[in-house]
Amino acid sequence: MTAGVAPVDQTDAWYSQLEASLLAMGISGLTDNIRQSVVMPGETTDCLPPPARLLHELWESPVAFPLSASSYEDDTSTALADLLPRSGFTAAQTRELQLHRIRWPLMDEEEFERRLNSSQDNREE
Known part of the structure; x- marks a missing residue:
């Protein structure tokens, strides 16, 4: 790294990739305001890593469940549990996001x- 060159902040790219992955799973609700707060945080969240900033913004939302899924939890939870840790979320943050x-x-x-009935039929085979 060359002296005097500041490291490039990858938060915007991280957020875009996470949002695209969530949308591919049928999970929507991330807004431009949330994006702005995560990518360009204020003083209170500046020291937090991006996953914690995102959870903070979702927690502060006036809507009880700011994100919504188009498919059932049973159908999406395994893929989501794989995606979130790869995106930098801790186990506790992953549970918080999925459950609350x-x-x-x-x-x-x-x-x-x-x-x-389908699962019982599969067991009988």
Whole structure:
């Protein structure tokens, strides 16, 4: 590294990659305001790493579950549990995001029965 050259902040690229990955999983709700707060943090969150800044912004949101998923938690949780640690989230931050910051659709009784029957059929084979 050349003396006098400041390191390049990769937060914007990190955020863009995370947002694209979440959208590919059907999880939406990241806004331009959230992006701005994570990429260009204020004094209170400047010392935090980007994943902690993001969680702080989601926690501060007036909406109980600022992110929403288009698919059921059972269908997405494994991929999300793989993505978040690779994106720099700790195990506790991953749990916080999955359990308390994403609104998952509820499975109706018909879908639950269909999945239950399907899993029982797979065991019998």
